[in-house]
Amino acid sequence: MARPSNRRPGYSRRAQYGLFFGYVAAVSGAAIALLLLILSAVDPNGFGALKGAISDATLPITAGGRWVVQRSSDAGGSIGSYINAAGHVRQLQAEAKENQTKLIEARALAFENARLKRLLGITERGTRPVAVARLVGSTGSSIRRYAILNAGYLNGVRSGMPVRGPGGLVGRIASAGAISARVSLITDGGMIVPVRRVPDGTPAIATGTGDGLIDIRALGAENTTFRRGDVFVTSGAGGVYPPNVPVAIINRVTRESFFARPVSDPAALDFAIVEPVYQPQVEVQRRILPPLPGQ
Template sequence: MAPARDRRTGFSRRRQYSVFLGYVLAVAGAVVGAVLLVVSTFDPSPFAALRMTMASVTAPVSGLLDGAVRGIVAVPETIGTYFRVYDENARLRADAKRAAALVTRARIVAYDNRRLRRLLVLRDREPEAIVAARLVSSTASSGRRFALLDAGRLQGVGSGMAVRGPDGLIGRIVETGPLAARVLLVTDPESLVPVRRVRDGVPAIAAGRGDGTVDIRSVNTTNVRFAAGDTFVTSGTGGLYAPGVPVAKVSVRGMDTVRAIPFAAPDALDFALVVRPFMPIPAAPAPTPR
């Protein structure tokens, strides 16, 4: 049987050199440490200079290692921060959406309150007011312009009565039922309203165009010039509409016939005031017996 192989260091030069080099380094380290200890004790200045030189050499390496460690440690924190920020942004967006809805609702309520207060003031000043009722619908998409009022004969509403809003004239009652009435709007092609210009009293007729606007037509005279911004109110002619109710404002200048925008837009109204005719039509005389 072959003898076992000897594993002692004497049989391997590499291991001999490694052990010898370890001893040399250990002895050299001990000697250097002792020298540094003696120098730092008896003459600190050279030791401080040596220490700072070594620190200058090792500082960049330490900085790189510290940055790498910080980057590795910061990865989980960065991921967690991202998800927290994402959730926070989602919550803030939801809060902003709810706040916007509340602001919009508050603006609508404030606008309705202002408009209703103006209507109440108008009703208190109007001695011939019959009832304040709601405009429940209007024909904004057809060639005819009508609106439905949720008050009828039981509330005292009758044909021929004027309907107005806080901003101006809306139209007149043409049909009535027990609890509803039909309103012919000033923008209907069949509507003719006697008006006058505010600044000089020039008479005219406001005729509906069927598209949400009216034509201002001069009467009795020709070559009448109209300027943009001219305001027209009811003149009282005919006895149906009381004088001084705002009707429309001219949008473009012209001569004899110009286009105007009504002050009261039925599509934007929900309440209106029904008033008696300015000069009620006298009742027909009773027939005399023969």
């Protein structure tokens, strides 16, 4: 037998309860809204207090929802950053490589400027140089230590002239050709330079050892001892080398010897200055005799 078409939708008890509670909720909401409207018109202060209480009661729910939204946003940003991290890393690596190249170039320019300023300072403060030339080669396999200078007697270079760099003494001209000269380095086994210790002026002799070092021996005092770090400069004794040019710094002390390294390492130089032979001026004081009687 078919169901009648005019049967009410509340044939189910659950459906009937649902409709009933829906009506009750709607009527209750309308009644509460009407009461709140009347309260806001009659007692605004009380209505404000009621809104504050409701806000306080719902604050934890609001804060929790905001926290969830922020965490979701942060998670999305983190995922995006992770996806783009590879591209950022490649970009930073390229920038770092470019900056490193520029830094190396800047350091090279700074070193070149400092070296040229030291050379300029030497030519300004010292005597007029004979020539400023490039060291184009050197010997490194024998006890004799030489370097080749691309300036010769056409530039005024002569045998015996001292050669120095920005840091100190390099050596002395051994022989000069037309456009080149051979320099005996201070580390050469046959080089002897009169020196003195700074600052007390203790005289000594610096002799090349042929292996890149200099042997320092006290002059005329057997009990004189030197220490690591002692600095020696030319004394000017005997001419040839002008005084107060840095020569060597002691870096190794043995029971019988004091070994030093040159202040101006010839292996690290590309330019050098040739100076005239130092000739100390001796001042002769003339005695003025009193006039004879009757003159």
